[in-house]
Amino acid sequence: MSEAVKYEDLKIEADRIFGAFEQEFKRFERFAVDRFYAESLPDLTQQLKSEGYSLTEAGDQLSDLAVLKTKYTGKKSEWAAAKKQIGRIGDGLQRASAGQLLLLREVSMIDRLENARMSLEQIIQALRVERESIDVTMPGRRPRPGHLHPITLMRERIEDIFVSLGYAVEDDREIETDFYNFDALNIPPGHPARDPQDTFYTTDGFALRTQTSTVQIHAMQRRGAPVRMIAPGRVFRRDTPDPTHNPMFFQVEGLCVDRGITMAHLKGTLAEFVHRLFGPETRTRFRPSYFPFTEPSAEVDYSCFNCGGEGCRICKGSGWIELGGSGMVHPNVLRAANVDPEEFTGFAFGLGIDRTCARIYQLDDIRLLFENDVRFLEQFR
Ligand code: DAH
Numbered sequence: 001m002s003e004a005v006k007y008e009d010l011k012i013e014a015d016r017i018f019g020a021f022e023q024e025f026k027r028f029e030r031f032a033v034d035r036f037y038a039e040s041l042p043d044l045t046q047q048l049k050s051e052g053y054s055l056t057e058a059g060d061q062l063s064d065l066a067v068l069k070t071k072y073t074g075k076k077s078e079w080a081a082a083k084k085q086i087g088r089i090g091d092g093l094q095r096a097s098a099g100q101l102l103l104l105r106e107v108s109m110i111d112r113l114e115n116a117r118m119s120l121e122q123i124i125q126a127l128r129v130e131r132e133s134i135d136v137t138m139p140g141r142r143p144r145p146g147h148l149h150p151i152t153l154m155r156e157r158i159e160d161i162f163v164s165l166g167y168a169v170e171d172d173r174e175i176e177t178d179f180y181n182f183d184a185l186n187i188p189p190g191h192p193a194r195d196p197q198d199t200f201y202t203t204d205g206f207a208l209r210t211q212t213s214t215v216q217i218h219a220m221q222r223r224g225a226p227v228r229m230i231a232p233g234r235v236f237r238r239d240t241p242d243p244t245h246n247p248m249f250f251q252v253e254g255l256c257v258d259r260g261i262t263m264a265h266l267k268g269t270l271a272e273f274v275h276r277l278f279g280p281e282t283r284t285r286f287r288p289s290y291f292p293f294t295e296p297s298a299e300v301d302y303s304c305f306n307c308g309g310e311g312c313r314i315c316k317g318s319g320w321i322e323l324g325g326s327g328m329v330h331p332n333v334l335r336a337a338n339v340d341p342e343e344f345t346g347f348a349f350g351l352g353i354d355r356t357c358a359r360i361y362q363l364d365d366i367r368l369l370f371e372n373d374v375r376f377l378e379q380f381r
Contacts, residue, residue: 003088004088004089004090005085005088005089006089007089007091007094007095007097007098010082010085010086010089010098011098011101013082013085014082014098014101014102014105017072017078017079017082018105018108018109021068021072021109024068024071024072025068025109025112025113025116027061028061028065028068028112028113028116029112029116030044031044031061031115031116031119031120031123032112032115032116032119033115033119034115035115035118041119041122041123042126044119044123045122045123045126045127048123049127049130053127054127055124055127055128055131058120058123058124058127059124061120062117062120062121062124065113065116065117065120066117068113069113069117072109072113073106073109073110073113079106079109082102083102083106085098086098086099086102147377147378147381148381149369149377150357150361150369150377150380151250151353151354151357151369153380153381154353154354154356154357154360155232155250155252155353157277158230158232158252158273158277158351158353159230159232161273161276161277162230162254162273165228165269165272165273166228167228167229167230167254167256168227168228168229168230169229169230169231169232170215170218170219170229170230170231171231171232171233172212172214172215172218172219172231172233173209173214173218174208174209174233174234174235174236175202175206175207175208175209176206176207176208176209176214177205177206177207178205178207180209180214180217180218181197181199181207181209181210181211181214182194183336184214184217184333184336184337185211185213185214185216185217185292185293185333185336186292186293186330186332186333186336187292187293191292193291193292196237197210197211197237198237198238199236199237199238200236200238200247208235208236209235209236210235210236210237211235211251211253211350212231212232212233212235212251212252212253212350213253213293213348213350215229215231215233215253215255216231216253216255216293216329216333216337216348217333217336217337219231219255220255220257220334220337220338220339221337221338224338224339225257225258225334225339225340225343225344225346226257226258226259226344227255227256227257227258227346228255228256228257228258229254229255230252230253230254230255231252231253231254231255232250232251232252232253232353233250233251233252233253234248234249234250235248235249235250235251236248237249241367243364243365243366243367244366245366246354246366246367246369246370248370249352249353249354249355249366250352250353250354251324251350251351251352251353252350252351252353253348253349253350254269254347254348254349254350254351255329255346255347255348256269256346256347256348257329257334257339257344257345257346258344258345258346259343259344259345260345261328261344261345261346261347262328262345263296263328263347265347266298266326266327266328266347266349267284267286269347270284270300270323270326270349271284274302274323278302278305279305281303281308282302282303282305283302283303283309284300284301284302284303284323285300285301285302285303285320286298286299286300286326287299287300287301289325289327291325291327292330293327293329293330293333293348294325294326294327294328294329294330294347294348295327295328295330295331296327296328297325297326297327298325298326298327299322299324299325299326300322300323300324300325300326300349301320301321301322301323302320302321302323303319303320303321304318304319304320304321305321305359305360307319313362314359314362321359322355323351323356324349324350324351324352325349325350326347326348326349326350327347327348327349328345328346328347329345329346329347329348334346354366354369357369361380
């Protein structure tokens with residue numbers, strides 16, 4: 001037979017275990033909400049949220065709580081061992097009070113563990129609902145995709161038309177020597193045509209190009225003849241900005257050199273171009289003009305895309321809109337680019353991209369295109 005157990009000893013042992021439990025349970029105490037007062041749970045949840053209490057933390061606490069429960073109330077716990085001692089108290093009365101004492105403490109432990117478990121589960125549920133719920137009334141975060149600048153859109157339309165006519169697209173330098181900007185284009189020093197094209201000079205002998213015509217020379221030097229190319233790009237002039245001028249603007253140059261090219265080819269090409277850009281009913285008109293690099297030279301107009309030639313605000317009542325300059329390439333220009341004018345002839349033209357853009361979009365001020373105000377640019381996609 002095992003020895004008899006003294007009531008006093010068992011009480012001390014039970015107090016020790018219970019005390020240790022109380023100590024360890026402290027960290028769950030706030031969750032041990034009595035079922036009777038369960039209405040206070042939402043407040044607790046709210047408070048925890050404001051403390052930044054997370055779902056992971058709640059999950060961890062729930063499993064820690066289960067471990068604590070096994071430790072203090074499980075079959076192999078010290079507490080279970082202590083309970084087995086009750087029957088070994090000799091005195092019947094003392095045995096009964098020991099039984100009562102341990103039962104009370106056990107109920108207290110189990111109650112608090114259970115309350116805390118239920119609270120934690122509800123809190124986890126609430127946090128989960130919050131995480132998974134989507135407020136369908138909340139305005140979405142709209143991505144703001146960019147888009148191409150109206151001048152770029154215009155340039156691409158022009159490129160598409162000429163590429164389909166068999167032209168190559170040349171992209172060339174914006175900083176030029178006098179030779180390419182003037183001399184090779186039959187504008188020798190002292191020529192009056194240099195005056196209106198005063199530009200920005202950089203280091204000695206270099207300047208920002210005033211016209212895309214420079215690319216005619218580069219292209220012929222690179223490719224020789226025959227050649228068919230367009231060259232869209234920036235040009236610069238020392239102009240004071242006003243509603244129709246900007247010191248930087250865009251042109252597209254065209255050049256076609258081959259055996260037997262005539263003015264008829266030029267007219268046919270530009271007529272086809274405006275048909276494709278503005279519609280098949282668009283007419284063209286050639287006015288005699290002068291450019292040093294072409295002979296003969298012509299200015300080209302097209303019938304207004306808005307009124308069809310009747311006269312309106314867009315064409316300023318004339319029915320015609322200026323497209324640009326053109327002509328038959330001057331023999332001196334061919335020679336400057338090492339192309340034999342006895343064998344080859346060609347035509348060239350130069351159009352303003354931003355000018356055409358401003359007409360199409362009916363802009364009163366060309367500078368709007370360069371201010372890069374998104375509220376303005378957004379309108380042209
Ligand atoms: N380069 C001229 C300008 O800026 C435009 C021009 C006229 C280009 C006639 C040409 C042309 O190729 O043949 O005003």
